[in-house]
Amino acid sequence: MKDELDQYLEEAGLDGLIVIGAAMRNPSMTYFTGPVHVGSGILVRRRNSPAVLYCSDMERDEVARAGLRHSALDWAAFTRQAGGDPQEAEAIAFEHALRENNLVGRIQVHGQSEVGDAIETFRRLAGRLPGLETVGFRDSASPLARARATKDSVEVDRIRRMGAITVEVIDRAADFLTSHQARRGILVDRHGEALTIGVVKRRIDLWLAERGAENPEGTIFAVGHDAGVPHSTGIDDQPVPTGVPIVFDLFPCERGGGYFYDFTRTWCLDHASDDAAQVYQDVLDAYRLALAQARPGASGRELQRAVCELFEGRGHPSGLSTPGTRAGYVHSLGHGVGLAIHEAPWLTIPLEPPDLLQPGHVVTIEPGLYYPERGLGVRLEDTVWIGREGPEVLAPYPMDLVLPMRRSPRGQASKPSRSKKTKPRRARPAGRAG
C-alpha cells in the first residue's frame, strides 16, 4: 500500500524514486497523480518526503487538482541553455529536478515513456550527476511495485466497481447473442444478416462507454481455432457460430485510464460438443482448485504447479512437462491487476524466488486449455482479492459453458430492452471460495 512505500524504499536501500512520462496511460505516474491531464512530467519522490511533480507551467492547475506539489519545468529556458538541443535540455531538466530535491543517490526510475530518450538522458546525467546511481529490480521486488500490488480499500472498491460494470456488459452481451436466430450454424439478425464479431465488439465498447468505462486494449472474442491461441483477439468480419467455444476475455478500465478488471468466460451458443464439454470441465476443476488455494502465503509457483499437475493427470500437456507446448495448458495461472492490466504478483513457475500471495493482492485466476488444431480453446478467469481469511471473487458471474438461445420471435430478437435493470441471468455464481 502507498503508505508503506517509505518502508519498502528503506528495505531496498533506495534514497527515492522518480517516475517519468504522462499522467495518463502510465500506471506508476497515475498511482501518484490520478488521471489528470499532464502530458509529460518528472515526479520526484525522495524517501520520507512528499512527491513533487515537475511539468509544464500550463499544467499547474491539473497538478494542484491531484493534490501534489507542482514545480514548473521551463522547457524554453532549458532548451536555450542547451543551445537548442532537446536531448541536452532533457538532461538539464532532470538534473534540476533531482538537485532541487537533494536526490543525488541511489534511485529507481519508473514510468512508461520513450525508452530511447530515457537511455540517452541517463547517459548524459551520469556525467552531470556523478553521485547518481540508478538501480534495477525485478518488478515484484521493487518498492513501488510492492506498494502498488497490495491494494487499500479504496483501490479494491474501485476494482470491484469496474468488476460490476464488466459483468453487466458481459451479461448484456449474453442477452444480445442469445436474442439472435441461429441459422446453418451461425447467428443472424432479424434481416437474416450474419452477426459478425466486429459488431459484437463495437456494441461492447458502447456499453462500456455508457457506464463510464473504456476498453483501451480491446476485447478478445475468439472463436474455434482462434480460441485455441490464447492471445488471438478474433477476426472482425467473421460470423458468430453456434456450438463452437468462444473465448470472451474483457479487460476494461475506468474512463480516462484507471483501475482495470480482467474477466473471461468461454461460451458455446445453443450447444457444445462432448469434446468441448470435457475440456471445459477440466478447466473449471482447475479454476476451483486454484481459487481454493489462493490464500495469503500461497506461492504463485505452487499454484501454477498444482494446476499443471491436475491437467497432466487428465491427459493434457502443460509447460511443466512439455516446455514450449502449443497444445494443452500453455500460459501462467494469473497476474496482478490494478492500474495496469498486468502487474505484480505473478502466478508462474520460473520466477526465482516465486511471488507469494499477500493480503491486499488483487490477482487473476485464469486456467485454460488450448487445442488450435482441434479448433478449440477454453479459459475461465476471475479477478480475485486476497483477504486475510481467503480469496474473494470481486464480481461473481455464472460460469456455464452453454448459453441456450432464447429463440424469441423474429423482429424482437435483436432489440434487447435498454431500460430493464441488468442482472445475472443464470444461477450458480462463482461466489466466495470457502
Next chain:
Amino acid sequence: MKDELDQYLEEAGLDGLIVIGAAMRNPSMTYFTGPVHVGSGILVRRRNSPAVLYCSDMERDEVARAGLRHSALDWAAFTRQAGGDPQEAEAIAFEHALRENNLVGRIQVHGQSEVGDAIETFRRLAGRLPGLETVGFRDSASPLARARATKDSVEVDRIRRMGAITVEVIDRAADFLTSHQARRGILVDRHGEALTIGVVKRRIDLWLAERGAENPEGTIFAVGHDAGVPHSTGIDDQPVPTGVPIVFDLFPCERGGGYFYDFTRTWCLDHASDDAAQVYQDVLDAYRLALAQARPGASGRELQRAVCELFEGRGHPSGLSTPGTRAGYVHSLGHGVGLAIHEAPWLTIPLEPPDLLQPGHVVTIEPGLYYPERGLGVRLEDTVWIGREGPEVLAPYPMDLVLPMRRSPRGQASKPSRSKKTKPRRARPAGRAG
C-alpha cells in the same frame, strides 16, 4: 514516409533500429504492426531488411495478421537460463533478437515502455554485446520520426476520416449545448437542473464510441479561469455558463489506438463580452496568418515568430519578448499529429535547427491567448495537411465565437434528433487556405 526509412537510416549512419513494448498505445510500434494485440515485443528492423517482431508464441497469429515476420521469445526458457532473474532474462531476449538479425552495431531504440527496465536492460546488454552502440537523436532528426512525420495518402485519409468524426461530434455538442435553456447565466435541462461539464464530456465519449473512435486522453472543456490555462481540462461538476469563453479541445483517435485528430474551438454561448470578442478576433487573425504561411519549406520557428509579433503588435505579451509569461500567448504554434497526438515536426522557436515544413506533414495550427486573471482564454486549432501546393485543413468547421441558443420549447430542448444527418450548422468554413 515508411518507404524512405532505409534512406533516412543510411543518412543517420545507423545499421537499424529496434522498437520495444506493446503494439497498442505505442506509436512507434503501431507504425509497423497496426493495433494488434501484442502485449510486449521487440521489433528489429535492420537497414534494408524486413522487420521481425519477437514476442510470445501465443501472439503469433496477431503478428501474422500484421503482415510481419514473427519470431517467438521463449520467456520461460530465458528465465531459466537467467536463473529466475527476469532482468537478466530480458537482456538475454534482446541479445537473442539482435544477434539473430546480425544487428550488433549502431542502432536507435524506440518505443513507449517501462524506462527503468530499458535502462537496466541496456546496461546489461553493453556487457553481452560490446559492439552494440545505441545512438540518440532529437526526435525530429531521428530516421523513424522523419518517416512517421511525412504521411502517405493512406495515413492522410485515416486522419481526414478522424477529422470528419471529430467535427461531427463537435457539431453534435453544439446542438446539445444550444438546445438547453439559459437561466441565470448557466445552462439548465428541461427539469431545471444545471448541465455540468462532466455530463457534456460523457456525451462526447459516447458520440465518439458510436462512430468507432475513442478519446484516450480525455477532452478539454475549460471555462473562464480554466480556459485561461491552456492545459486545464475543466472541472466535471461545474455548470456550463453562458457568455463566458469555453475552450473546447477534442483530440480523439481511431478505436484501438490509431491516428489522432486535434481540434479546438472557443465558444461563448448566447453572447460574448467585448473583451472576449476582441481577444477572439486577434486569435482568428493569427490563425489565418499562420495557415496562409504553412507551406513546404516554411520554418516552424518563423511561423511562431510571426504569430508572436502579430500578438505583441496588438498589445498581448508573448514568450518572444516575455519569457515565462502566464498571460497572453504562452505556448507554441503547433505540432505534428499522427499515431501520437504530439509528434514531430514542432512549430516552436527554441529548437536548433528549426523544423521545416515538408509535403506530407500533418500539423496543428493553434494560436491562443490566455488571461486567467480576467477569466478568459481563446484558442482556435485545426489539423492541417501540408501539400506541395499549400496547406489543407483536413476537417473544415466554422470558427464562430458566439453560439446562439436555439430557445426551443421546453421538453424538446435536450432531445436532439439522432436520425438527422449532421452537417455544419454555420456558414463560413475555415476551408482551404489560398
